[in-house]
Amino acid sequence: VTELSPSHFSAARAAAVALGYLRYLRGGPGRGLGLRQLRSARRQDIDDVGHKYYLELELEDVLDKARTVSCTAEVLYQLGSKTSAPDVQVTVQGELRSTEEADQEFYSRIRSLENELVAENIPDSHGNVPPELEPIHLLAWVASGYVIWQNSSENTKFHLAQVKHVKQVKRNDEDLQFDFVVLLHDMVSQEVLPWQVTLLWHPQRGARVSQ
Amino acid sequence: DQVLHIMPETLQQVQHLQLLCSTLMLDLWKPLLPEDIRAGEDLHIRVPAPLVQEVKDSLDQFMISYRVLIPDVQKLVDQSMPRERSSHRQVSGGYVYTEYHPMDEIYQWMTQIQKNNSELVTQHFLGKTFENRTMYYLQISQPSNKPKKIIWMDCGIHAREWISPAFCQWFVKEILQNYKTDSNISRFLQNLDLYVLPVLNIDGYIYSWEEDRLWRKNRSPYKNGTCYGTDLNRNFNSSWGSVGVSFNCSSDVFCGLGPESEPETRAVAQFIKSKKSDILCYLTIHSYGQLILTPYGSTNEPPSNNEELMQVAKEAAAALTGKYGTSYRVGSTASILYSNSGSSRDWAHTIGIPLSYTFELRDTGTHGFVLPADQIQPTCEETM
Numbered sequence A: 001v002t003e004l005s006p007s008h009f010s011a012a013r014a015a016a017v018a019l020g021y022l023r024y025l026r027g028g029p030g031r032g033l034g035l036r037q038l039r040s041a042r043r044q045d046i047d048d049v050g051h052k053y054y055l056e057l058e059l060e061d062v063l064d065k066a067r068t069v070s071c072t073a074e075v076l077y078q079l080g081s082k083t084s085a086p087d088v089q090v091t092v093q094g095e096l097r098s099t100e101e102a103d104q105e106f107y108s109r110i111r112s113l114e115n116e117l118v119a120e121n122i123p124d125s126h127g128n129v130p131p132e133l134e135p136i137h138l139l140a141w142v143a144s145g146y147v148i149w150q151n152s153s154e155n156t157k158f159h160l161a162q163v164k165h166v167k168q169v170k171r172n173d174e175d176l177q178f179d180f181v182v183l184l185h186d187m188v189s190q191e192v193l194p195w196q197v198t199l200l201w202h203p204q205r206g207a208r209v210s211q
Numbered sequence B: 001d002q003v004l005h006i007m008p009e010t011l012q013q014v015q016h017l018q019l020l021c022s023t024l025m026l027d028l029w030k031p032l033l034p035e036d037i038r039a040g041e042d043l044h045i046r047v048p049a050p051l052v053q054e055v056k057d058s059l060d061q062f063m064i065s066y067r068v069l070i071p072d073v074q075k076l077v078d079q080s081m082p083r084e085r086s087s088h089r090q091v092s093g094g095y096v097y098t099e100y101h102p103m104d105e106i107y108q109w110m111t112q113i114q115k116n117n118s119e120l121v122t123q124h125f126l127g128k129t130f131e132n133r134t135m136y137y138l139q140i141s142q143p144s145n146k147p148k149k150i151i152w153m154d155c156g157i158h159a160r161e162w163i164s165p166a167f168c169q170w171f172v173k174e175i176l177q178n179y180k181t182d183s184n185i186s187r188f189l190q191n192l193d194l195y196v197l198p199v200l201n202i203d204g205y206i207y208s209w210e211e212d213r214l215w216r217k218n219r220s221p222y223k224n225g226t227c228y229g230t231d232l233n234r235n236f237n238s239s240w241g242s243v244g245v246s247f248n249c250s251s252d253v254f255c256g257l258g259p260e261s262e263p264e265t266r267a268v269a270q271f272i273k274s275k276k277s278d279i280l281c282y283l284t285i286h287s288y289g290q291l292i293l294t295p296y297g298s299t300n301e302p303p304s305n306n307e308e309l310m311q312v313a314k315e316a317a318a319a320l321t322g323k324y325g326t327s328y329r330v331g332s333t334a335s336i337l338y339s340n341s342g343s344s345r346d347w348a349h350t351i352g353i354p355l356s357y358t359f360e361l362r363d364t365g366t367h368g369f370v371l372p373a374d375q376i377q378p379t380c381e382e383t384m
Helices: A009-026 A100-111 A131-151 B011-024 B049-061 B073-080 B103-116 B163-178 B183-191 B202-210 B263-278 B306-324 B344-350 B373-383
Strands: A002-004 A033-046 A050-061 A064-078 A087-093 A118-122 A158-169 A176-186 A192-202 A206-210 B002-007 B027-030 B043-047 B065-070 B121-128 B134-140 B149-155 B192-197 B279-287 B291-294 B329-332 B355-361
Touching: A009 A033, A009 A050, A009 A064, A009 A087, A009 A131, A009 A158, A033 A064, A100 A176, A118 A131, A131 A158, A131 A176, A131 A192, A131 A206, A158 A192, B002 B049, B011 B049, B043 B049, B049 B065, B103 B121, B103 B134, B103 B163, B103 B202, B121 B263, B134 B163, B134 B263, B149 B163, B149 B263, B163 B183, B163 B192, B163 B279, B163 B355, B163 B373, B183 B192, B263 B279, B263 B344, B279 B344, B291 B306, B306 B329, B306 B355, B306 B373, B344 B355, B355 B373
Parallel strands: B149 B192, B149 B279, B279 B355, B291 B329
Antiparallel strands: A002 A033, A033 A050, A050 A064, A064 A087, A118 A158, A158 A176, A176 A192, A192 A206, B002 B043, B002 B065, B027 B043, B121 B134, B134 B192, B291 B355
């Protein structure tokens, strides 16, 4: 196991995968996690398996920047595998701020909409997000977190560049459904790639990507 | 833009006007259609500002009499309907530095800056873009009888990195507002000249305002106009085409058909070459990432003056963090980001400019390229 400089690109790329996974797992309309700092990184080359990164991350809640939370992550890129996602394990140390109230409020608001919500270009060209769309923006982070986790390799570093389009789809069950087109920027190739992803969310059950 | 009142008298003049309107796609206010233009009946046409001289010359050539009905259409529009973006804050003559500005406003800003600060600032022609727009740089130079070394800074080589041109404009404003009162700045200017290119990739920048916010490259067409744009920061003559590029035009890192194949690259390279013995420092401003990057991108071999480069960069990063706590990482592109070749920063160093840096401004991915305008001020203040 070798120690890596947290500035080294391979560490930064693994951190982006961990962040994507974390956003998918723990994000919601009232919570968006950002990477404040990558504190340390180690790498292990496992014969016949792949490359494993051990990371110490400091996360921030974008809606409550004064507070940070530590987290350890293990990211395993499987050898020679073009189609399978990296294996990620995370342990969050400490408590994340509760979003129960905000989640419930958001849920009620969307359920009571007469017309299905539709929006484009979040943020807009000038970086603005109307306050009523901020929860949708954060759900896009959840959805794109999944896509980033599933599609990353040691040669990519994805960030959500912009939400091109989002459309709510009313359902007969209790989940909210949002069909997103997200634009992901890959720092390595510099490409901006559109991705369609459907997200289901429920205040108690959380989020999942529907395939 | 101007509105002209035109009085054609003969059929020949009418025909000429109809041709002019359709060829230049002018905005007819009266009558509405070119086919309704009649001899003896007056015309009102709105002419976009860049075409005003050409149209007037053409009217003179055909001896068609005209007068200017509205000398400045925008002024009239503003008076009747105040634009939300025109703030009442007086910042250097009314320009709002905490907003992103389209290219035509940046051109006007350069003219104003030179006019209002003519003892210090001169605007110079650098070259032309592919779409034939003029590239200007601003020279900030305190008159003196001793020869001065130069610091060059360019912004906006990549169209979507809007915070970069915003920073160049801010930088110029800060220097000009404070050079008399700030002892650091005044000492600086006694010994150094500043050359600032606010937007290098003008065509791309305009495209990112009008068509595709996330466009990166310039707008040279390839393959019969089915594919556009070279990544200008892969187009310089530094290990060109060797690594971190694509030879496919549709790629965002397409390096062009050869080193310096692009007019924008040539304009910058020619100028810097001509002044290279006087240039102390080459800075190129990008986003995002919060990084101060040193040579090289194409190899892990450190440059000859790596210690000095790193030391200066680390001090800069520390000073930057001191302002708002924003953390910047320092190191070579090859170790921090990826391998690349043909970058302007690497090229500047290889031709002999000792201090050569790429700045990647805020943020680290939360907003990425679409950095909110309310972060312009803190970003620029800390980077100063």
